Amino acid sequence: MFTAAIISGLGLGSMYALLALGFHLTYVVSRTVNFAQGSAMMVGAVLGYTFSITWGWPLWLALPLTLSLCALYGLVIERCLVRPFHSRGSQAWLMATVAAGILVDNLALFTFGKEPRQFESSLVHLNVELFGSQVGAQQLLIPLAGAAIALVLYLVRRYTRLGKVLEACVQNPRAAMLMGINVNHVVAIAFAVSTVFAAVAGLLIAPLFSVSAEMGMLFGLKAFAVAILGGITSAGGVFAAGLLFGLAEALITLYFGSAFTQIITFALVILALATRPNGLFGSQALVKV
Amino acid sequence: MAVRFPTLHRLLLPMAAAASLSFGAYAAEPPIKVGLVAALSGQSAKSGEALTRGLTMAINEVNANGGVLGRPLELVRRDDESNPSKGMLAARELIQREKVTVLFGGLDTPVSLAIVPLANQMKVPFMGVWAAGTKITENGAADNYVFRVSAVDELVDEALVKYGVDNGMKKPGMILINNPWGESNEAGFKRALEKRGLANAGVERIQDSDLDVVPQLTRLKNAGADTLLMVGNVGPSAQVVKSLDRMGWDVPVVSHWGPAGGRFGELAGPNASRVHFIQTYVFTEHNSAKGDALLAALKAAYPQIKTLADVTPAVGIANAYDALHLAALAIAKAGSTDGKAVRDGFYAIADYDGLIKHYQQPFSAAKHDALGPEDYLFTHFVNDQIVPLKAKE
Numbered sequence: 056m057f058t059a060a061i062i063s064g065l066g067l068g069s070m071y072a073l074l075a076l077g078f079h080l081t082y083v084v085s086r087t088v089n090f091a092q093g094s095a096m097m098v099g100a101v102l103g104y105t106f107s108i109t110w111g112w113p114l115w116l117a118l119p120l121t122l123s124l125c126a127l128y129g130l131v132i133e134r135c136l137v138r139p140f141h142s143r144g145s146q147a148w149l150m151a152t153v154a155a156g157i158l159v160d161n162l163a164l165f166t167f168g169k170e171p172r173q174f175e176s177s178l179v180h181l182n183v184e185l186f187g188s189q190v191g192a193q194q195l196l197i198p199l200a201g202a203a204i205a206l207v208l209y210l211v212r213r214y215t216r217l218g219k220v221l222e223a224c225v226q227n228p229r230a231a232m233l234m235g236i237n238v239n240h241v242v243a244i245a246f247a248v249s250t251v252f253a254a255v256a257g258l259l260i261a262p263l264f265s266v267s268a269e270m271g272m273l274f275g276l277k278a279f280a281v282a283i284l285g286g287i288t289s290a291g292g293v294f295a296a297g298l299l300f301g302l303a304e305a306l307i308t309l310y311f312g313s314a315f316t317q318i319i320t321f322a323l324v325i326l327a328l329a330t331r332p333n334g335l336f337g338s339q340a341l342v343k344v
Numbered sequence: 345m346a347v348r349f350p351t352l353h354r355l356l357l358p359m360a361a362a363a364s365l366s367f368g369a370y371a372a373e374p375p376i377k378v379g380l381v382a383a384l385s386g387q388s389a390k391s392g393e394a395l396t397r398g399l400t401m402a403i404n405e406v407n408a409n410g411g412v413l414g415r416p417l418e419l420v421r422r423d424d425e426s427n428p429s430k431g432m433l434a435a436r437e438l439i440q441r442e443k444v445t446v447l448f449g450g451l452d453t454p455v456s457l458a459i460v461p462l463a464n465q466m467k468v469p470f471m472g473v474w475a476a477g478t479k480i481t482e483n484g485a486a487d488n489y490v491f492r493v494s495a496v497d498e499l500v501d502e503a504l505v506k507y508g509v510d511n512g513m514k515k516p517g518m519i520l521i522n523n524p525w526g527e528s529n530e531a532g533f534k535r536a537l538e539k540r541g542l543a544n545a546g547v548e549r550i551q552d553s554d555l556d557v558v559p560q561l562t563r564l565k566n567a568g569a570d571t572l573l574m575v576g577n578v579g580p581s582a583q584v585v586k587s588l589d590r591m592g593w594d595v596p597v598v599s600h601w602g603p604a605g606g607r608f609g610e611l612a613g614p615n616a617s618r619v620h621f622i623q624t625y626v627f628t629e630h631n632s633a634k635g636d637a638l639l640a641a642l643k644a645a646y647p648q649i650k651t652l653a654d655v656t657p658a659v660g661i662a663n664a665y666d667a668l669h670l671a672a673l674a675i676a677k678a679g680s681t682d683g684k685a686v687r688d689g690f691y692a693i694a695d696y697d698g699l700i701k702h703y704q705q706p707f708s709a710a711k712h713d714a715l716g717p718e719d720y721l722f723t724h725f726v727n728d729q730i731v732p733l734k735a736k737e
Contacts, residue, residue, distance in 0.1 A: 059591075063556040169389040171579050173610045182590060191590045194556075263586070264555050265579060265611050273553045308559040313549040314522070 058188040060305040066194045066263075068301020069201025072294045073256040074278030075285065076205065077249030079293045082282075083225045085242045087137050087148050089129065091156035092253050093275020098159060099125050099254025100261040100270060101167050104174050121258065122251050128159075129250030133243050156275065163268035171270075176262035197259050198298075204255060205294045212290075221245070284324055286337015296335055300324075375418035376411070376681055378403075378671065379438035381431050381459065382450025382474075384423035388577075390606055391451035394657050395473060396421060398664025399448060401641055406672045413675065417668075420444060424455045431455035432462060439466050445681040446471055446671045448664065451605075453477030453497075453525055463489045467683040469690065471671060473663040476500060476600075477528055481712040489687050491707055493667035493700075493714045494659075495624055497525075500600055501532030503622060503717045505540070508571050508598045515545050517569030519560060519584055521576040521602070522549040529575040529600060545569035550580040557587035565593055574599040574619070581619065582611035589615055596620070604657045609728040616725040623723045624715055625662035625700045626730045627655045634699050638665065653728035666698040670706060670714065 074096060078088045089095070102124055106117035136151040178193040185195075212218035223231040224241045232238050257271065264270065277300065285296030303323060308316045333339050380399060384392040399419055407416045420442050424431030431452070438444045439462070447463060449456040449472045456475040463470035464485040472480050472492035481492045508516055518533055520526035530547055537544055545567035548560035561584070564572065574584060574597055581603045588595065599621040609616045627639055629652070642661070643649050655661065673696055674689035675681060690707045697703075706714035722733040 059558050059562070063558060067555060164385070164389075169385075169393075170606045171611060172607065173582075173613070182592070189590060189592050194590075260555065265582065267579075305556075305559060309562065312546075312563065313551075313554075313560045 057309070058186040059190055060309045061302065062185065062188075062190045062194050062198070064302035064305030065298060066197035066301070067304060068298035069198045070256045070260050070274065070297075071278045071281045071300050072297025073201055073204060073252045074274060075282040075293045075297050076208065076290060077252045078279060078282040079285075079287055079290055080208075080245045080249045080252075081133075081242070082287050084221065084228075084238075084245045085137070085141065087141055088152070088279075088282075088287075089132055089137070089246060089249055090149065090152040090275070090279070091132055091159065092249065092278060093271030093273070094156035094159040094163075095125055095128060095250040095253035095271070096257035096260075096274055097163060097268060097271035098128055098250075099257035100174065100266045101163050101257075101268070102254075103258045103261065104172060104266045105167070108172070108174065118258065122254055125250045125254035126247040129246040129248070130243055132250070133246035137246070138239070138242070156271075160268055160272065167266075167268055169268075171265035171267035174261035174266050178262065191263070193259075193262050197263075200255070200259055201294075201297075204252065205290070208290065217244075280321070280324055284327060284334055286331075286334025288338070289334070289336045292334060292336020299335075373411075373415040375416045376413070376675065377418050377420050377438075377442050377444045378668070379435070379442060379444035379447040380419060380421045380450070381424050381434045381438065381447065381455070382421070383426045383452060383455075384421065385425055388426050388451050388605075391474060391657060391660050392421075392423070394660030395448065395450060395664045397642060397646065398473075398661035399668050401638060401645070401661075402665045402668035402672075404641070404645075406669070412672050413679070413681075417672065424450060424452070426452045426455065428452075428454045428458035432458040435459045435462055435470075439463075439468050444468070445675060445683075445686060448473055448667065448671075449475055449480075451475060451660075453480065453528070456480045460485075460490050467687070469671070469674070469683060469687050471667050473667045474660055477525075478532075488712060489683065491667075491690055491712045491714070493663045493670065493706075495601065495622065495715065495720060496713055497528050497600075498532045498535075499717045500622055500720065501529055502536045503720050504573060504598050504600065505533060505536035505542075507620070507722060508573065508596070509540060509542070511571075511596060511598075513542075513571040513596070513598075515543055515568050516571045516573045516598075517545040517564030517567065518547045518573045519550055519557070519564065519576070520547060520574070521580055522551050526575050533573055550576050550584065552577070552579055554580060554583050556590075557584050558591055561587055561591060561593065565591070565595075569595065571595065572597045575602065576600075577602045578604075578606035578608050578611060582608055582613075582616075585612035585615055585619060588618075589613065594618075601659060603725065604659060604723075604730060606656070607728065609653075609725040612725070618724075620722050620724050620733060622720045623730065623732075624659050624719055624721075626658050626721070626723055626732055627652050628732065632699075634697075638699060651729075656730075658730065662699050666696075666700050666703075666714075669698060670696055670703065 074092050077092050082088050102121040106112045136155055137148040140148040181192040182189045220236055224238050228238050281297045281300050282293050285293035303320050304316055307319045382392040382395050403417045422434035447470045451474045453475040460483045470490045474494050476495045476497045478496055478498040481490050545564050597619045599619050601622050603621050673693050674686050677692040678685035678689035695704045723730045
């Protein structure tokens with residue numbers, strides 16, 4: 056029972072973490088976030104379903120195309136809804152990305168349909184025994200995939216040229232620009248990667264849940280809470296906070312009942328932020344005077 | 345031989361005159377408007393679609409037979425977005441601006457409860473065709489204008505508990521949607537269990553966004569539940585089945601009609617059939633003559649309906665279809681579109697051979713619900729189709 060709850064919590068937490076890493080990535084390079092992250096998750100699941108189930112395309116074709124279109128979605132958000140406002144010092148990008156999420160959710164409602172659909176995966180019906188508990192193979196795959204993606208992000212930032220460019224933009228965008236780095240391109244890439252993360256979360260979760268136009272809304276909200284809880288400037292912190300959030304939800308449900316899940320989880324988030332305003336793993340930004 | 349046109353003229357002219365006179369008389373009469381306030385968008389949009397189809401089919405039949413009081417019926421719809429305040433505003437608009445004679449309600453009990461005081465105050469009959477909240481018709485108003493052709497939560501809970509007990513249930517666990525619908529049924533279940541001196545193994549909540557219900561189900565299993573009493577819409581209900589599969593817990597599940605609201609067979613997977621739930625009507629391969637005729641008319645009007653699996657949710661279509669015919673009879677009995685006269689017209693209906701059943705004195709001052717427990721049937725999903733578990737007695 057405990058093992059099943061832990062695996063379930065880690066899986067859920069990985070989903071929050073992937074979405075929250077998207078918030079982290081765009082925030083560190085541009086000090087903006089894409090509030091349409093939840094809808095990007097839905098777009099990933101809906102496109103994946105449409106290509107592979109409705110149209111019957113093989114996964115090797117459907118998945119890369121889905122992720123590419125989601126990257127394009129992130130690029131469009133950045134180019135049309137964030138950059139025009141942010142470059143003028145306006146905060147209207149915040150409302151613009153919220154509106155984009157609502158718009159895309161409703162477009163999906165009319166095109167994909169009103170009913171939730173099941174994304175069949177052979178892994179869903181495959182159970183494995185782990186420490187005496189039955190655990191779904193898909194549930195095991197989710198935290199593993201989440202951890203792998205977070206590891207790749209870390210390695211790219213640490214050891215590749217793209218990572219160094221990204222780091223330069225994070226540390227000092229103006230200096231990076233003077234050194235010939237096209238900061239606008241880096242920001243655009245960050246938005247594309249963030250929506251790809253969301254799409255991966257959507258594709259992983261779809262077989263366990265269902266695919267619907269409204270599936271991303273609550274996930275997006277919780278992921279933003281996770282990003283703030285972890286300290287949005289810390290990638291490791293955000294990922295750890297995602298796992299903690301998922302685990303807390305699963306264990307509270309197990310020991311106190313589902314009526315208390317949201318109450319206690321969000322009470323803990325408030326308590327954590329009250330004691331550590333910069334998040335569990337974040338640090339206060341230093342301002343040079 | 346030449347054709348004698350004057351003779352032909354003499355024959356045709358009176359026919360044309362009569363036809364134009366009758367058409368003119370029908371066309372000159374303004375239509376009698378009936379309103380629908382239901383969820384036409386969002387997660388419950390499928391319910392609004394089903395209600396629209398049921399009402400439209402019945403209106404087509406009524407109009408094809410000359411309308412009511414020599415006037416055609418016309419449907420005016422408004423979207424409540426499952427939001428009580430929006431539903432109330434929409435109902436007010438339909439009553440005051442569109443002057444609807446009868447107002448039909450949608451899926452959501454909270455929306456219907458918000459409309460009930462308005463209907464009673466404005467003295468316009470309000471017909472519930474889906475929402476099952478007990479207090480909708482039993483609203484305590486001295487002058488009650490609210491009727492219903494649908495299930496009633498309290499009676500459903502009693503029927504579900506009886507079904508469970510008949511099938512060996514001794515200590516059920518409740519897994520209920522975390523909203524007022526779930527709360528209303530929790531009270532109903534507890535009353536029905538108390539009446540039989542049965543204890544329950546606990547009450548657990550599910551949400552639309554729940555990915556994994558294993559923790560809740562594990563608590564019920566550990567508390568000794570031998571049957572699950574479930575109340576939830578199609579999504580959360582499917583999550584319960586998938587979680588039961590993961591746990592390998594083979595427990596009977598007796599449910600309210602939530603699973604019927606969508607593609608439960610697809611969402612819940614191969615074990616969807618383990619959930620036994622109530623319906624007021626299902627379309628099968630062997631319908632009554634009226635059922636076959638309606639099914640054929642639906643297929644003709646909506647080409648997307650190809651198989652029985654596409655006629656969902658059948659309860660929405662059937663309840664709305666019968667309710668509209670009953671409303672047409674009430675207006676005819678009233679002889680006018682005055683709200684009070686139509687309300688009394690409902691009481692005056694002696695019988696109507698409907699789709700769900702043969703209604704005999706369906707309404708009276710003391711009885712505003714046309715359907716009772718004897719009209720519920722237990723069903724389950726077989727692949728994508730809802731199939732009765734046993735014939736209605």
